[in-house]
Amino acid sequence: MFSLSSTVQPQVTVPLSHLINAFHSPKSTSSVSASVSQNQHRDVSPEHEAPSNEPMLNLRDLGLSELKIGQIDQLVDSLLPGICKGKNISSHWHTSHVSAQSFFENKYVFIQSRSFKTLKSRTRRLQSTSERLAETQYIAPSFVKGFLLRDRGSDVETLDKLMKTKNIPEAHQDAFKTGFAEGFLKAQALTQKTNDSLRRTRLILFVLLLFGIYGLLKNPFLSVRFRTTTGLDSAVDPVQMKNVTFEHVKGVEEAKQELQEVVEFLKNPQKFTVLGGKLPKGILLVGPPGTGKTLLARAVAGEADVPFYYASGSEFDEMFVGVGASRIRNLFREAKANAPCVIFIDELDSVGGKRIESPMHPYSRQTINQLLAEMDGFKPNEGVIIIGATNFPEALDNALIRPGRFDMQVTVPRPDVRGRTEILKWYLNKIKFDQSVDPEIIARGTVGFSGAELENLVNQAALKAAVDGKEMVTMKELEFSKDKILMGPERRSVEIDNKNKTITAYHESGHAIIAYYTKDAMPINKATIMPRGPTLGHVSLLPENDRWNETRAQLLAQMDVSMGGRVAEELIFGTDHITTGASSDFDNATKIAKWMVTKFGMSEKLGVMTYSDTGKLSPETQSAIEQEIRILLKDSYERAKHILKTHAKEHKNLAEALLTYETLDAKEIQIVLEGKKLELR
Ligand SMILES: Nc1ncnc2c1ncn2[C@@H]1O[C@H](COP(=O)(O)OP(=O)(O)OP(=O)(O)O)[C@@H](O)[C@H]1O
Numbered sequence: 001m002f003s004l005s006s007t008v009q010p011q012v013t014v015p016l017s018h019l020i021n022a023f024h025s026p027k028s029t030s031s032v033s034a035s036v037s038q039n040q041h042r043d044v045s046p047e048h049e050a051p052s053n054e055p056m057l058n059l060r061d062l063g064l065s066e067l068k069i070g071q072i073d074q075l076v077d078s079l080l081p082g083i084c085k086g087k088n089i090s091s092h093w094h095t096s097h098v099s100a101q102s103f104f105e106n107k108y109v110f111i112q113s114r115s116f117k118t119l120k121s122r123t124r125r126l127q128s129t130s131e132r133l134a135e136t137q138y139i140a141p142s143f144v145k146g147f148l149l150r151d152r153g154s155d156v157e158t159l160d161k162l163m164k165t166k167n168i169p170e171a172h173q174d175a176f177k178t179g180f181a182e183g184f185l186k187a188q189a190l191t192q193k194t195n196d197s198l199r200r201t202r203l204i205l206f207v208l209l210l211f212g213i214y215g216l217l218k219n220p221f222l223s224v225r226f227r228t229t230t231g232l233d234s235a236v237d238p239v240q241m242k243n244v245t246f247e248h249v250k251g252v253e254e255a256k257q258e259l260q261e262v263v264e265f266l267k268n269p270q271k272f273t274v275l276g277g278k279l280p281k282g283i284l285l286v287g288p289p290g291t292g293k294t295l296l297a298r299a300v301a302g303e304a305d306v307p308f309y310y311a312s313g314s315e316f317d318e319m320f321v322g323v324g325a326s327r328i329r330n331l332f333r334e335a336k337a338n339a340p341c342v343i344f345i346d347e348l349d350s351v352g353g354k355r356i357e358s359p360m361h362p363y364s365r366q367t368i369n370q371l372l373a374e375m376d377g378f379k380p381n382e383g384v385i386i387i388g389a390t391n392f393p394e395a396l397d398n399a400l401i402r403p404g405r406f407d408m409q410v411t412v413p414r415p416d417v418r419g420r421t422e423i424l425k426w427y428l429n430k431i432k433f434d435q436s437v438d439p440e441i442i443a444r445g446t447v448g449f450s451g452a453e454l455e456n457l458v459n460q461a462a463l464k465a466a467v468d469g470k471e472m473v474t475m476k477e478l479e480f481s482k483d484k485i486l487m488g489p490e491r492r493s494v495e496i497d498n499k500n501k502t503i504t505a506y507h508e509s510g511h512a513i514i515a516y517y518t519k520d521a522m523p524i525n526k527a528t529i530m531p532r533g534p535t536l537g538h539v540s541l542l543p544e545n546d547r548w549n550e551t552r553a554q555l556l557a558q559m560d561v562s563m564g565g566r567v568a569e570e571l572i573f574g575t576d577h578i579t580t581g582a583s584s585d586f587d588n589a590t591k592i593a594k595w596m597v598t599k600f601g602m603s604e605k606l607g608v609m610t611y612s613d614t615g616k617l618s619p620e621t622q623s624a625i626e627q628e629i630r631i632l633l634k635d636s637y638e639r640a641k642h643i644l645k646t647h648a649k650e651h652k653n654l655a656e657a658l659l660t661y662e663t664l665d666a667k668e669i670q671i672v673l674e675g676k677k678l679e680l681r
């Protein structure tokens with residue numbers, strides 16, 4: 001079963017008594033021959049398989065070169081009566097022996113036997129007892145084999161030399177050899193013991209390893225580490241959330257307030273029980289991605305200083321029967337054992353969605369049922385609070401949002417301008433930034449950004465500053481990374497020819513001039529002719545505040561600003577040279593005009609009425625709507641033309657400044673439009 005490595009040499013062994021007798025064979029042949037002849041039969045007897053208790057000795061490791069021919073004959077005769085008699089080897093030996101002094105130097109019979117035994121290397125390679133048995137069956141008793149295979153001339157010489165150098169008299173040589181044999185035997189026994197204990201140790205280690213693997217797979221705590229590899233268990237790491245508190249979550253004040261009572265409950269569940277109050281078991285955090293739902297849940301656990309169990313809904317969504325359900329079971333079992341605590345299930349919709357069983361999610365129903373059963377299975381004041389998060393509350397299974405389950409909903413919206421400012425300040429404080437940085441300006445220009453996106457913006461600005469070899473982050477890097485997130489990376493590598501650059505500069509200046517000179521337009525933030533994403537240039541405007549509502553004048557102003565690009569092209573380069581670059585401007589203007597007519601009731605002709613599905617309307621109404629939209633756009637176009645004609649000089653100055661500097665911020669645009677000279681940067 002457990003074969004040893006090939007470096008371990010096979011041992012051909014004989015009992016000690018045989019060896020001693022062999023040395024003294026000429027004198028005490030009878031006892032040896034009796035025991036050896038027994039040995040011959042051992043090859044097939046089961047006795048042979050069971051190792052004898054007597055210490056075993058390897059004869060081939062003994063120096064026997066000093067034996068004279070006569071002695072060898074006697075020895076062999078006494079050890080191998082069968083072989084010697086049957087094959088008449090001794091006579092053969094006598095006639096063929098040439099002159100070799102030593103037994104091993106004789107190249108005749110015994111060497112033949114060696115080759116008959118197929119090369120010494122083969123013998124050396126023999127590994128298992130069974131192989132050895134097979135060999136010995138057709139050759140000779142094992143010890144003779146060792147005897148015959150003796151080929152370590154150097155060892156033999158050492159013993160010879162030793163006897164010579166020590167000047168051991170003939171009479172004592174036998175005693176010397178016996179002593180040598182005893183010493184050898186001891187060493188042999190020791191090697192055997194070492195080998196045995198090595199074998200035993202390996203066996204024990206192997207068994208321990210097997211137990212270890214089994215234990216790891218069974219133990220739910222240890223299996224956490226194996227979760228990803230085995231995919232079958234479900235334990236979840238509890239994480240102590242001391243370091244995350246409400247202080248870390250910015251711009252979601254209402255949500256924090258609502259969750260404050262949950263924190264109180266987790267801190268002291270008994271207090272609530274005494275008063276008979278009942279807290280929801282499950283809280284549903286609803287909001288767009290990256291608004292800090294996970295962060296809030298962590299903060300709840302952190303504020304209350306209780307363990308936090310994180311699980312993602314998609315982890316429970318398994319192709320295999322029962323896996324999702326068993327994961328949920330394990331999660332709740334562990335949480336209950338560690339109450340008070342918070343279980344957080346991210347992407348709840350992917351485990352608790354209303355989906356019917358489909359080939360993609362064959363066992364989702366089972367998983368939802370398990371979740372419901374677990375939620376029903378513990379008492380409200382047991383100290384376990386389940387917080388679920390979703391971007392699509394509509395997609396949740398109705399059973400999940402019934403009272404007693406996720407019955408409290410907390411909305412986590414995208415932050416408003418104040419929230420965004422706070423978030424930006426929070427992340428700016430983690431990096432080095434210039435005192436001139438005004439987080440509010442960035443906040444104003446990042447309508448709709450989530451907390452995660454704002455964090456990313458600050459991070460990208462820091463990276464940009466590092467790449468540019470700056471010591472601090474300035475507004476420039478922040479603006480840069482904002483544009484990158486909004487419009488894709490700059491395309492500096494694109495070679496834009498001068499003609500196109502000029503067209504772009506006049507087009508963008510057109511937008512900027514209209515924005516600057518129209519009362520209800522948003523203030524300009526920046527103008528650039530640096531290609532970015534799919535655009536060749538752009539003008540960004542900045543609302544002073546998040547706009548909850550927009551007036552008719554503001555909408556018209558937005559249309560006018562959109563028209564400014566094309567009007568500029570037409571006025572400067574002529575009708576024949578207008579470009580395709582204004583298509584997205586027209587999209588924008590047309591959308592606003594359409595909404596004014598069909599949604600906002602801002603057309604006198606069509607009245608205060610909404611027209612949702614324009615395809616189903618009568619042809620007359622449809623053409624009336626179209627007519628109104630057309631008029632709004634035409635008027636807008638004319639207004640833009642008027643402004644650009646009036647401010648042709650400013651328009652030209654701004655376009656040239658853009659051609660020189662590529663990007664101009666609000667202040668620089670103002671300087672140019674006021675007719676002042678722009679300082680060289
Ligand atoms: N309001 C916030 N205040 C501070 N940091 C925030 C805020 N919102 C998001 N972040 C940052 O963005 C990271 C991601 O947010 P989080 O994972 O909490 O969002 P989420 O709403 O759970 O998103 P998803 O729905 O994609 O899971 C947070 O780790 C945090 O660094």
Ligand SMILES: [Zn+2]
Binds near residue numbers: 511565566581585
């Ligand atoms: Zn444009």
